[in-house]
Amino acid sequence: MSASYPLPCRTLLGGSHLIPLTEPPTQTAQAAAPQWITDDSLFHYQRCARRAYLDLHGDRAMMDPPSDYLQKIQQDSAEHRAAVLEDYVPLQRPIYAHGDWHAAAQATIALMASGADHIVGGVLVTPITETCFLVSRPDLLIKQGGWSIWGAWQYAPVDIKLGKKPKLDYQIVAAFHAEVLAAVQGTPPHESWLALRDDRYHSVDLAQQLPKLREILTACLRDLTYPEPPEVFIAHSRCDLCHWFTQCYGEARQTQHISLLPGVTSARYTHLQALGLTTVRALAATPSAQLANFPGFGEAVAEKLVHQAQATLYNRAIARTEPTHNTFVLPPDALPSAEVELYFDIEAAPDFDLIYLHGVLVVDHRHQTQRFHALLAEHVDQERQAWESFLELVLDYPHAPIYHFCPYEAQTVRKLTHHYSSLNLTDLHRLLSRFVDIHDRVTTAVTLPVESYALKHIARWMGFDWRDHEANGAQSICWYNDWLMTGDRAYLEAILRYNEDDCHATYHVKRWLTEFADPLWSAPAASLKVSG
Secondary structure (H helix, E strand, O other): OOOOOOOOOOOHHHOOOOOOOOOOOOHHHHHOOOEEEEHHHHHHHHHOHHHHHHHHHOOHHHOOOOOHHHHHHHHHHHHHHHHHHOOOOOEEOOOOOOOOHHHHHHHHHHHHHHOOOEEEOOOEEEEOOOOEEEEEOOOEEEEEOOOEOOEOOEEEEEEEOOOOOOOHHHHHHHHHHHHHHHHHHOOOOOOOEEEEOOOEEEEOOHHHHHHHHHHHHHHHHHHHOOOOOOOOOOOHHHHOOOOOHHHHHHHHHHHOEHHHOOOOOHHHHHHHHHOOOOEHHHHHOOOHHHOOOOOOOHHHHHHHHHHHHHHHHHOOOEEOEOOOOOOEOOOHHHOOOOOEEEEEEEEEEHHHOEEEEEEEEEEEOOOOEEEEEEEEOOOHHHHHHHHHHHHHHHHOOOOOOEEEOOOHHHHHHHHHHHHHOOOOHHHHHHHHOOEEEHHHHHHHHEEOOOOOOOHHHHHHHOOOOOOOOOOOHHHHHHHHHHHHHHOOHHHHHHHHHHHHHHHHHHHHHHHHHHHHHOOOOOOOHHHHOOOO
């Protein structure tokens, strides 16, 4: 039979946008450059419309090279995919020239028409205009009972994802595969699956997700056909691994875009836009009461955002105050000082569910000394040894406060205590009572002119820097994997240097905050008043 595009059994997007073609596009249509809206386009659109647009229209010379961590994720994904596919034999794969989606679709249809049991790397294409095509690339197509335009069988798509949970954006893409597959095979598939980590399979509720898909896909098609990309919006949790980050970040810095302010989420930005508050200067001059009644704000968030704009505009730290008494919010006992203070930072290897390094900086004010202890599991079977060395060290200083940055260290101490039964409940509570989260103290006490309240942003603004400028937590994960694979101690030394610097950075932030807070603990209330 012909391997041309089949007549779809229904229209996509719940309307008449789909142009059913029983033959490949006409010469007139082929004269215009076709637009291929892929499952990747849809996946990235859900997280960032601008990325999807740039992937389609952007200058690829402007893309960032992949970081070591991103390459690791890609490698882990490939290994997970290969492991899942081992369960499906025999596998058949369509053969086509790279990037030729028309040929790929025809080769896939030929395999489906022949009744192949499992098709890997299949490409499903359906047109929505004469020059715009939807391209679905499920990792696997599985033959099932039922009917299709080829006979008494049909196919169900499987998408293989490295995540452990069936995230909504995964499910929307799985629904996209089902929608395009329905147009290709002439009938909706019975199901669409996600193959997740740890041998978890999730059947997507298509009745629930297809309406959401059509809404998202309609918006995606609209935005991707505009002459200009969507407005830049920097969200570090989503943007840091994106290959367009440098380009977008440069534009945001040039325009002083307020998404660079911590606390300006996309939802809050919508309300700020409606008020015309799209610059740092405009937000800094706004009374916080004007924002407090909007959804997602409230008095505390509104005040914090205005103070954030003021701190950024004037490059200064702003003390947080109690609204009723106008007094400094941080009491002296929130920053305990002692003759000996400990500064603690952990490094973990998520691939192995391993805590491999407890870094502790011992600051002895009596003798004016600082000593870093690297309590290290060089191999995956040495976690307990490193953990017990940590306990031995911190119990040698029973009265020393233990400073750390964010709750992770305290949570991990609790987890390892229960896992190894190393302390009774009373001793665990006694140990945890010494923990002081410096991130919590900073964000409670002061608004800083930083783009993020991560340790690097805070400490660098306060004058501290790391010896390895590009080192970060993601890179340390790669370094530990490289160490295990190669035995090259240079990777371990890089990790230890980075961890030691994290401990010193935490100490630097604590000293800065103490010096900042000291005059405020005894300051007259009137002197603390801040506009906004």
